[in-house]
Amino acid sequence: MPWTREQRRRIYRLRRADLVARMGGRCVYCGAIANLEFHHPYGRTWDLRRVNRLQRLKLYEQDWRAGSNWQGGPCALMLLVLACRSCNGQRNGGGDGATG
Numbered sequence: 602m603p604w605t606r607e608q609r610r611r612i613y614r615l616r617r618a619d620l621v622a623r624m625g626g627r628c629v630y631c632g633a634i635a636n637l638e639f640h641h642p643y644g645r646t647w648d649l650r651r652v653n654r655l656q657r658l659k660l661y662e663q664d665w666r667a668g669s670n671w672q673g674g675p676c677a678l679m680l681l682v683l684a685c686r687s688c689n690g691q692r693n694g695g696g697d698g699a700t701g
């Protein structure tokens with residue numbers, strides 16, 4: 602049986618919170634812990650509009666893992682970082698929006 606909207610929303614929130622926590626839970630630019638968004642410093646390789654929110658989370662996780670596993674060191678190449686809304690807003694292009 603397919604999930605209801607409400608169940609999908611709940612799963613999305615949990616997974617998003619989990620990923621944010623694993624990524625450190627702070628804005629990489631100013632250290633803020635509120636209003637965090639996912640941010641691709643070098644741009645996204647996929648189209649945000651073509652994937653639903655749960656697929657998007659998988660892609661975020663992939664990008665984050667690819668970056669943090671690079672040369673075995675965390676943050677050696679950051680394909681995906683956490684940025685608070687105000688820092689993200691100052692960086693044109695790479696922001697994935699409030700719902701990202």
Ligand SMILES: [Zn+2]
Pocket residue numbers: 628629630631632633684685686687688689
């Ligand atoms: Zn910030």
